Amino acid sequence: MKIGIIGTGYVGLPTGVGLAELGNEVVCIDREISKIEALRNGKLTIYEDGLEELFRKNVANGRIKFTTSMQEGVAGADLVIIAVGTPPHPVTKEADMKYIHAAATELAEYLTGYTVIANKSTVPVGTGDDVESLIRKKNPNAEFDVVSLPEFLREGFAIHDFFNPDRIVIGANSERACKLLRELYKPFEHKAKILCVGRRSSETIKYASNAFLAMKIHYINEMADFCEKAGADIYEVANGMGLDSRIGAKFLNPGPGYGGSCFPKDTNAMAYMGRQNGVNLSLIETAIKGNEMRQKQMAERILSKLPDDECLPKIAVLGLAFKGGTDDCRVSPAMAIVENLLNNREAQIVAFDPKAMNNAKKVLGDKITYAEDAYAAAKDADVLAILTEWEDFKHLNLKELKMLMRKPVIVDLRNLLNPQAVRAEGFDYSRIGQA
Numbered sequence: 282m283k284i285g286i287i288g289t290g291y292v293g294l295p296t297g298v299g300l301a302e303l304g305n306e307v308v309c310i311d312r313e314i315s316k317i318e319a320l321r322n323g324k325l326t327i328y329e330d331g332l333e334e335l336f337r338k339n340v341a342n343g344r345i346k347f348t349t350s351m352q353e354g355v356a357g358a359d360l361v362i363i364a365v366g367t368p369p370h371p372v373t374k375e376a377d378m379k380y381i382h383a384a385a386t387e388l389a390e391y392l393t394g395y396t397v398i399a400n401k402s403t404v405p406v407g408t409g410d411d412v413e414s415l416i417r418k419k420n421p422n423a424e425f426d427v428v429s430l431p432e433f434l435r436e437g438f439a440i441h442d443f444f445n446p447d448r449i450v451i452g453a454n455s456e457r458a459c460k461l462l463r464e465l466y467k468p469f470e471h472k473a474k475i476l477c478v479g480r481r482s483s484e485t486i487k488y489a490s491n492a493f494l495a496m497k498i499h500y501i502n503e504m505a506d507f508c509e510k511a512g513a514d515i516y517e518v519a520n521g522m523g524l525d526s527r528i529g530a531k532f533l534n535p536g537p538g539y540g541g542s543c544f545p546k547d548t549n550a551m552a553y554m555g556r557q558n559g560v561n562l563s564l565i566e567t568a569i570k571g572n573e574m575r576q577k578q579m580a581e582r583i584l585s586k587l588p589d590d591e592c593l594p595k596i597a598v599l600g601l602a603f604k605g606g607t608d609d610c611r612v613s614p615a616m617a618i619v620e621n622l623l624n625n626r627e628a629q630i631v632a633f634d635p636k637a638m639n640n641a642k643k644v645l646g647d648k649i650t651y652a653e654d655a656y657a658a659a660k661d662a663d664v665l666a667i668l669t670e671w672e673d674f675k676h677l678n679l680k681e682l683k684m685l686m687r688k689p690v691i692v693d694l695r696n697l698l699n700p701q702a703v704r705a706e707g708f709d710y711s712r713i714g715q716a
């Protein structure tokens with residue numbers, strides 16, 4: 282199948298590489314010239330486990346190409362996937378549709394023959410209708426269907442998730458479009474449920490799923506706070522809860538709050554849609570407020586460990602990405618906690634992240650300093666805070682850390698370290714949801 286993908290970011294690029302690996306001819310389009318130039322020069326623009334190998338293979342065999350030209354990607358395509366950003370509006374927090382509308386308008390004139398336009402971006406209910414009318418207005422004779430094809434990949438696992446989907450949701454009001462997409466995903470039909478639903482239902486499934494997951498995270502975080510006060514252990518509690526198949530064991534890991542480019546944006550967009558439709562989505566509204574508050578509380582935990590003396594305290598921060606396995610810092614709880622630290626106490630902050638330093642520097646600039654590894658960050662620190670769940674941080678050499686730090690204090694907001702081992706080494710060690 283010939284496929285054009287508009288938007289070559291965290292969704293568009295892994296999707297393009299995955300579809301090429303399945304044997305399709307893929308053209309990835311992006312308006313950012315530097316991105317396309319880098320990809321054409323064989324340089325990946327995002328970090329994703331397993332992406333590099335498949336990218337090189339499919340570039341070499343010519344199944345994936347990169348362009349800034351809409352015409353090159355759209356003309357002759359059987360399927361055009363829209364994977365541009367839908368960031369939150371700065372004031373209302375509703376999903377900003379300007380990139381979607383621009384993509385729909387720009388692609389319209391290049392459609393040749395019957396084409397399915399699939400919205401992979403997370404978009405408000407009714408966007409399929411808007412995209413359809415924008416295309417129709419620009420190119421009244423075009424033969425096309427617009428479908429909703431929500432993306433459920435997890436950053437850090439994008440390639441794994443592409444090849445091992447739980448479900449593929451196709452929101453189509455046309456049998457012909459549904460058939461084409463079923464054909465595309467045929468290689469997965471033995472392992473994933475392929476669900477054909479109405480377009481508006483499909484658009485809602487994506488938001489309803491992300492909002493539910495965000496609420497589940499917020500719920501277990503509140504339970505973790507309760508466990509700390511009540512002398513219970515959040516892992517024993519989560520295990521006991523998760524054995525109930527109605528609850529499920531996943532997403533019961535306590536931490537510093539949900540983040541990333543999806544959950545905060547999508548919960549806000551869903552809450553906005555609720556208000557627009559006169560529906561009280563109180564659970565989602567509460568999770569949003571509670572999660573924002575949590576990042577302040579996490580910063581307070583770290584600050585409470587600093588000495589009260591006159592010296593400028595030093596905080597070592599391990600992790601800036603919103604989660605392990607990605608270089609993405611968008612709406613990262615780690616970054617929000619760093620900002621809160623900076624706002625609440627004069628302190629020197631030295632941070633290290635294995636993959637996200639460049640992205641973090643674009644946001645935090647010289648407000649903090651950056652170390653080349655965890656030990657360099659820990660040197661002379663009064664407290665070391667673990668903010669992202671990188672595998673490497675699980676294996677820190679505790680003896681070396683203790684020698685390097687001014688005070689042996691660790692606040693582990695990802696519960697990565699073994700409490701017995703850390704405390705046996707003489708650290709003041711605190712974590713989430715356990716006394």
Ligand code: NAD
Nearest residue numbers: 288289290291292311312364365366367380384402403432
């Ligand atoms: P991103 O910002 O990484 O990538 C979007 C890309 O689209 C950018 O490279 C931008 O230059 C390009 N673009 C914008 N307008 C364009 C146009 N008119 N023509 C060509 N290129 C254009 O965004 P992302 O993280 O890949 O997210 C894309 C969508 O997928 C969003 O709606 C998001 O909510 C959704 N989504 C993201 C994830 C995730 O984990 N990142 C998961 C599921 C769904």
